[in-house]
Amino acid sequence: MNTSELNQRFAIDATVRIVDASPNYPLIEINNSHATASIALHGAQVLSYQPHGQEPVLWVSKDAVYAEGKSVRGGVPICWPWFGAHPDADKAPHGFVRNCFWRLRSIQQRADDSTELVLFLEDDQHSRGLWPVPFALELRVSVGQSLSLSLTMTNRATIPQTLTAALHSYFYVGDIDAAVVGGLEQVEYLDALQEFRRFTQVGEIRFDAELDRIYEQCDADEWIEDEALGRKICLHKKNSQSTVVWNPWVDKSARMDDFEVGGYRRMVCVETGNVARDAVNLAPGMSHTLGVDISVENLVPASND
Numbered sequence: 001m002n003t004s005e006l007n008q009r010f011a012i013d014a015t016v017r018i019v020d021a022s023p024n025y026p027l028i029e030i031n032n033s034h035a036t037a038s039i040a041l042h043g044a045q046v047l048s049y050q051p052h053g054q055e056p057v058l059w060v061s062k063d064a065v066y067a068e069g070k071s072v073r074g075g076v077p078i079c080w081p082w083f084g085a086h087p088d089a090d091k092a093p094h095g096f097v098r099n100c101f102w103r104l105r106s107i108q109q110r111a112d113d114s115t116e117l118v119l120f121l122e123d124d125q126h127s128r129g130l131w132p133v134p135f136a137l138e139l140r141v142s143v144g145q146s147l148s149l150s151l152t153m154t155n156r157a158t159i160p161q162t163l164t165a166a167l168h169s170y171f172y173v174g175d176i177d178a179a180v181v182g183g184l185e186q187v188e189y190l191d192a193l194q195e196f197r198r199f200t201q202v203g204e205i206r207f208d209a210e211l212d213r214i215y216e217q218c219d220a221d222e223w224i225e226d227e228a229l230g231r232k233i234c235l236h237k238k239n240s241q242s243t244v245v246w247n248p249w250v251d252k253s254a255r256m257d258d259f260e261v262g263g264y265r266r267m268v269c270v271e272t273g274n275v276a277r278d279a280v281n282l283a284p285g286m287s288h289t290l291g292v293d294i295s296v297e298n299l300v301p302a303s304n305d
């Protein structure tokens with residue numbers, strides 16, 4: 001469907017409209033009484049969420065590419081059915097569903113004026129060439145006082161499947177030097193920069209160099225405290241046992257064509273997932289839902305007394 005057909009079917013008065021971010025690249029734009037948001041059909045990728053009166057919650061690179069087959073650098077790409085590198089070197093990292101167009105099932109206004117949309121993807125000839133497994137995926141997005149994402153995966157094959165997945169969220173921060181990730185204290189992690197050796201997190205996470213870690217067996221709430229913007233981004237995970245924390249810092253970001261110069265100072269990825277030891281085993285016909293609620297709280301300024 002092109003944008004005019006999508007608008008005829010799904011637009012809602014002043015609240016929801018569909019535009020093209022680039023030719024034939026539909027973007028659903030939402031503006032309700034809580035927030036603005038945008039979601040691309042490509043990859044079912046949430047690209048922005050901004051509660052009224054707040055700075056953007058998600059980061060998107062100014063050099064991001066909006067074209068079929070490449071995930072936008074920023075927002076919330078969906079990594080599925082594998083996270084990270086695939087053992088077959090010719091298979092793209094982070095799976096293939098972030099690199100193709102999904103379809104829109106519904107958009108609805110809720111009684112509390114939040115907006116809920118459902119996107120879906122099923123196996124087809126193209127996907128079976130990349131991964132020969134029948135599946136159904138559904139992403140439910142709710143834009144309200146919080147941003148809520150639920151990814152339901154269904155195994156339509158006749159044999160069990162082992163799946164790894166992540167909602168690869170890029171968060172916007174005022175200044176990485178003053179940003180701290182909390183909620184992962186005492187959790188074991190695999191350090192991707194040290195041959196995936198296992199360590200235990202001591203204290204909160206601060207950033208002064210490249211950092212790339214898979215935290216395992218952690219399902220508690222997490223947060224990003226951002227002193228520069230005077231706010232805290234709160235993450236409430238659902239059915240997620242792993243969290244990936246990533247900042248590419250100077251050299252790695254410079255090697256990525258779509259990563260704006262200096263952008264690493266304004267972002268941090270805290271990715272809700274089930275990765276490594278936390279892979280999900282799905283029996284034939286079974287479904288699993290991975291989700292996260294993202295909300296923002298203002299920090300109380302320290303008093304001078």
Ligand SMILES: O=P(O)(O)OC[C@H]1O[C@@H](O)[C@H](O)[C@@H](O)[C@@H]1O
Pocket residue numbers: 093094168192212213244246271
């Ligand atoms: O460039 P990509 O494929 O989007 O991946 C970005 C990053 O994604 C993170 O989740 C990984 O931990 C990093 O190792 C990786 O570099």
